[in-house]
Amino acid sequence: MATGTTPSSDRGVFTPGRAAITARHLRTDKWWLSPLVSAIALTIFVVYATWRAFANGDYYSAPYVSPLYSPCLASNCTDMNGGADWHIFGSWWGLSPALLVLVFPLGFRLTCYYYRKAYYRGFWLSPPACAVAEPHATYSGETRFPLILQNVHRYFFYLALVVAAILTYDVVLAFRDRDGNWGHAGLGTLVFVVNIALIWAYTLSCHSCRHIIGGKLRHFSAHPVRYRLWGWVGVLNGRHMLLAWSSLVSVGLADLYVYLVASGAFDDPRFF
Amino acid sequence: MTHTAHFRVWRGDADGGGLQDYDVEVNDGEVVLDIIHRLQATQAADLAVRWNCKAGKCGSCSAEVNGRPRLMCMTRMSVFQPEETVTVTPLRAFPVIRDLVTDVSFNYAKARQVPAFVPPKGVAAGEYRMQQVDVERSQEFRKCIECFLCQDTCHVVRDHEENKPAFAGPRFLMRIAELDMHPLDAAADQGLTRAASAQEDHGLGYCNITKCCTEVCPEHIKITDNALIPLKERAVDRKYDPLVWLGNKIRRREG
Ligand code: SF4
Ligand code: SF4
Ligand code: FES
Ligand code: FES
Numbered sequence: 001m002a003t004g005t006t007p008s009s010d011r012g013v014f015t016p017g018r019a020a021i022t023a024r025h026l027r028t029d030k031w032w033l034s035p036l037v038s039a040i041a042l043t044i045f046v047v048y049a050t051w052r053a054f055a056n057g058d059y060y061s062a063p064y065v066s067p068l069y070s071p072c073l074a075s076n077c078t079d080m081n082g083g084a085d086w087h088i089f090g091s092w093w094g095l096s097p098a099l100l101v102l103v104f105p106l107g108f109r110l111t112c113y114y115y116r117k118a119y120y121r122g123f124w125l126s127p128p129a130c131a132v133a134e135p136h137a138t139y140s141g142e143t144r145f146p147l148i149l150q151n152v153h154r155y156f157f158y159l160a161l162v163v164a165a166i167l168t169y170d171v172v173l174a175f176r177d178r179d180g181n182w183g184h185a186g187l188g189t190l191v192f193v194v195n196i197a198l199i200w201a202y203t204l205s206c207h208s209c210r211h212i213i214g215g216k217l218r219h220f221s222a223h224p225v226r227y228r229l230w231g232w233v234g235v236l237n238g239r240h241m242l243l244a245w246s247s248l249v250s251v252g253l254a255d256l257y258v259y260l261v262a263s264g265a266f267d268d269p270r271f272f
Numbered sequence: 273m274t275h276t277a278h279f280r281v282w283r284g285d286a287d288g289g290g291l292q293d294y295d296v297e298v299n300d301g302e303v304v305l306d307i308i309h310r311l312q313a314t315q316a317a318d319l320a321v322r323w324n325c326k327a328g329k330c331g332s333c334s335a336e337v338n339g340r341p342r343l344m345c346m347t348r349m350s351v352f353q354p355e356e357t358v359t360v361t362p363l364r365a366f367p368v369i370r371d372l373v374t375d376v377s378f379n380y381a382k383a384r385q386v387p388a389f390v391p392p393k394g395v396a397a398g399e400y401r402m403q404q405v406d407v408e409r410s411q412e413f414r415k416c417i418e419c420f421l422c423q424d425t426c427h428v429v430r431d432h433e434e435n436k437p438a439f440a441g442p443r444f445l446m447r448i449a450e451l452d453m454h455p456l457d458a459a460a461d462q463g464l465t466r467a468a469s470a471q472e473d474h475g476l477g478y479c480n481i482t483k484c485c486t487e488v489c490p491e492h493i494k495i496t497d498n499a500l501i502p503l504k505e506r507a508v509d510r511k512y513d514p515l516v517w518l519g520n521k522i523r524r525r526e527g
Contacts, residue, residue: 011431011432011433012430012431012432012433013364013365013430013431015433017286017367017368018364018365018366018367018368019282019284019289019361019362019364019368019374020284020288020289020290021282021290021291021361021364025339026336026338026339026359026361027338027339027340028338028339028356028359029338029340113481113501116480116481117480117481117482117483120480120481120482121482126427126480126482127427127431127482127484130340130341130425130484130487130488131336131339131340131341131364131425131430131484131488132339133427133430133431134427134431136431138432138434139427139428139431139432139435139478140478141428141477141478141479141480142477142478142479142480143475143477143478144477147480148477151504151507151508151511151512152512153508154505154508154513207497207501207502207505208505210502211502211505211506215502215505216505216506216509218406218453218454218455219403219406219455220403220405220406220408221403221405221406227405237497238497
C-alpha cells in the first residue's frame with residue numbers, strides 16, 4: 001500500500017477521517033501571485049493616500065482641487081474660488097481638512113464586497129487562495145463584531161453618491177481657467193473627467209446599488225423600469241473588480257497631478 | 273498522439289493512506305477520469321472512484337486535481353504539460369471512504385435543513401403562473417449539478433471542521449436565495465423570513481465573499497455575485513435597514 005503519512009495538526013484539511021495528506025495544499029500554479037499583487041497595490045495606495053491626506057498642502061491649483069481634499073470643510077482650507085470649500089467645521093479643526101471627508105470614500109471602499117475579498121485574501125489570508133489552507137485556528141467570518149459591521153455598506157454607498165456628486169462639481173469647475181473664466185480645458189481637466197467617469201462607474205456598479213435599484217424585488221414583471229435599470233447596473237457590476245482598481249488608480253493619479261501642478265513641478269498643458 | 277504521464281493518486285481510507293505513483297498511457301482528447309479508468313483497468317484494479325455520466329452533468333466525479341477541486345471528467349489532459357506530474361486526491365473537506373471516494377452526506381444533511389418551497393394559498397399545483405423575467409434569475413441556480421465542489425472549496429468548512437454544524441455552505445445558501453427570489457414562494461406568510469433565517473440559522477455571516485465557490489463551480493454559476501451577496505443584502509434589508517424596517521411597520525410590502 002502507499003506510504004503512510006501523519007498530518008502535522010488535526011484541524012481543517014488535517015481533521016481525522018479526511019484523506020491523510022501532509023501538504024496544506026497541492027496546487028502547482030501561481031496561486032500566491034494574485035493575493036500578493038493585491039496586497040502590494042493596496043499598500044502602495046494606502047501609504048500614498050496617508051501621506052497626501054496628512055500633508056495638508058499642495059492640494060489646490062486653480063482650477064483643480066485634489067479629489068482627496070474635496071469637499072473642504074474646515075476654515076484652514078485654501079480659498080477655492082467657487083469650489084466646494086464650505087467651512088462648516090470652523091476654525092477649531094487644526095488638522096488636515098482631508099481627514100474630515102476621507103472617512104466616507106474610505107468607509108465605502110473598506111466595506112465594498114470586492115475590496116473585502118481582496119484584503120481578506122491578500123492581507124488576512126482567509127483564505128490566501130482557493131483550496132489553500134488558511135493559517136488561522138478559528139474563523140467566525142462576518143458573523144460578529146467587528147466584521148458584522150460590513151453590513152453597513154449600503155449606507156456608505158448613499159454617502160458615496162454625495163461624494164461623487166461633489167467631485168462632479170469639481171470637474172465642471174475644471175472647465176474654467178485660473179481666473180474663473182469658462183471655456184478652458186487643460187490636461188488636468190482631462191485627468192479629472194476620466195477620474196470622475198471611473199468613480200461614477202465604480203459607485204454605480206456597487207452590489208448594494210444593484211440590490212437597491214432592483215435586485216431586492218421579487219416581481220420584476222411588475223417593475224419594468226427598475227428591471228431595466230437592474231440589468232444595466234448588472235452589466236457594470238460584472239466589472240466591479242476592474243472598476244474598483246481603475247478608479248483607485250485614477251483617484252491617486254488625479255491627486256498626484258494636482259500635487260505636481262500645485263507644487264510647481266509641472267505646468268498644466270492647456271488644450272484651449 | 274500518445275505519451276506516458278506521471279500520476280500521483282491518493283490511496284487509502286479513513287485510517288490513513290498516501291499518494292501513490294503511477295506511470296500511465298495518455299491519448300489525445302482524454303480527460304483525467306479516462307486515465308483513472310485506465311489505471312483501474314491495468315494497474316490498480318481495486319482503485320475506488322465514483323463516477324457516472326462522464327459528461328459533467330451528474331456531479332459524481334468530484335476530486336482535486338493538482339490541488340484544485342474539479343470534475344475529473346471535465347479536466348482535459350491537454351491542460352497539463354506531458355512531463356508534468358498530475359496529482360489526484362479525494363475532496364479534502366469531507367471524510368474519505370476509500371481512495372478517491374468521499375462521504376458527502378454533510379451536504380444532504382444541509383439540504384434537508386433548508387425549508388422547502390411554500391405553495392401560495394389558493395393556487396393548486398399545476399396552476400402556478402409565473403413570468404419568465406421573474407424566474408430568470410433563479411434559473412441560473414438550477415443549473416447546479418450538486419457536485420459539491422463549492423462546498424469542498426469553501427474555507428469556512430474546509431479549514432474549520434467545527435463550523436460545519438453552523439454553516440450551510442454556498443450551495444445551500446444559494447438554494448435559500450433561490451427560494452427568497454421565487455415569485456410564488458409564500459414562506460413569509462408562515463412567518464419564515466428566508467433572508468433573515470439565512471443569517472440566523474444557516475450561517476450566511478460566515479461567508480466572507482472570497483469567491484472560491486464561484487471559482488470552482490463547473491456550471492459557472494456566479495454563486496457569490498448572484499446568490500450570496502444578494503442574500504446578504506436581503507438580510508440587511510430585514511435586519512439592519514431602519515427605513516425598510518419602518519416601511520414594513522407602516523405598510524406590508526410586496527416587492
Ligand atoms: S464566497 Fe463565501 S460561500 Fe463561497 S467559498 Fe467563499 S466564503 Fe465560502
Ligand atoms: S453550485 Fe456549482 S460547484 Fe456547487 S454543487 Fe452546484 S454545480 Fe457544483
Ligand atoms: S460592493 Fe464594491 S462598492 Fe459596493
Ligand atoms: S462523471 Fe458525471 S460529472 Fe463527471
